[in-house]
Amino acid sequence: MKKLKDVLAKKSLLEYSTEISIILASLGLLAFFKLTEKVIEGDTSGFDQRVLLWFHNSAGLSEPIGPAWLEVVMRDITALGGLLVLGLLTVAACGYLWLSQRHKLALFVALSIPAGSLLNSLLKGFIERPRPDIVPHATGAALSSFPSGHAMMSAVVFLILGALLSLSTDDKRIKIYILCWSVLLTILVGISRLYLGVHWPTDVIAGWIIGATWALISLLIYHRFIRTTE
Template sequence: MKRLLPDRIEFSVLLAGIVVAGGLWGFVELAEVARAAPAHGLDTEILLLLREAGNPADPIGPAWLEEAVRDITGLGSMIVLVMATAAAIVYLLLVGRRRQALLVLVAVGGGQILSSLLKLGIDRPRPHLVPHLVEVQTLSFPSGHAMMAAVTYLTLGSMLAGTVKGTAIRVYVLGLAVLVTLMVGASRVYLGVHWPSDVLAGWCAGFAWAMLCWLVARNLLRRDAGSGAADQ
């Protein structure tokens, strides 16, 4: 009996495709919110909920929480992401995986370029509803911290997950990458430097780009493996 499909579609590939499609759709919808004026009511409500009533300069929670959130947001800073990416690339080169090293460089570097272009294209100013608890210079939409954390940690996580055995370990690695990404994005709203829609858009774009790069990398690496086996 002939199969209806030439090859079985793997669940991971299907899931990645859904993430890409959902991320693109979500970003387009949120871009419309970002272009609207005044700010969306839910954006405003969430920012104010994270500040003490009657005192927008004071974030909710104890003093140590504010310092902890600053540390968390640092995990999405340019210097930390560059160092993590460089360390991964050097490691891949040392173990002879030059193709994977190039793919990591293209994924993260391309994500940074895309993030900058999207900021310029939307041109949304930072929120001034509450005081900023950290210094910022760039435009607001999408959140660069949220987007690049997703791109970097998911790219590195997927590469690492591909080298380990056992479903539980792979789920742990990818789950940790997602958790760090979510924490970084949430920290930007808590610190008052992004509207919630900025962060959601950053996650949408970052997850979509990371999964798209993973699909391309997976296809190229499998094609190379097939060509190598055929030549033997």
């Protein structure tokens, strides 16, 4: 027992966080592959239809639930997960880091986020799931449906940038505040895709899972190989 305590005492917090991150990333990949298998086999169709229809009036499926202004709000929220907004945010972050003489971190952001976008495109092309056809689309949507690009890339960008921003302070309350906003924005973007009828629920769930997993893997690489050399 004493030897075990001595070993644990010698291990740094970074080592613990690395091990936990590897476990979480592995679980994320496993969950994504399992969900993808279920989607391809058609096992999620009943769940997808029930949840998607819940966001629309039973009297007329052409109208989403809630007042008219809510649809406008959802369009604005979904734009936060679009290529333009996330791209500008990424470029702005890279520029700030480069000007701050944090060149390695700037390159990390410039590589990890576009790589996540490439992964999303590859997954969409491989699975080729059609968009929902049981409700009208309240906004434009291109490419295949699975996994949701908005949900995935919101998770990638907001979680990576949020985690890096939280490292700039030692105040735990501020760290939690930043990370909570990162998670909240990611969730809201995903929900907006369901509300607007352009994704099945499992598209969004898969996007959240693989996006968060990619962000976790990227941050693990940063902590392990980049942060220690800055």
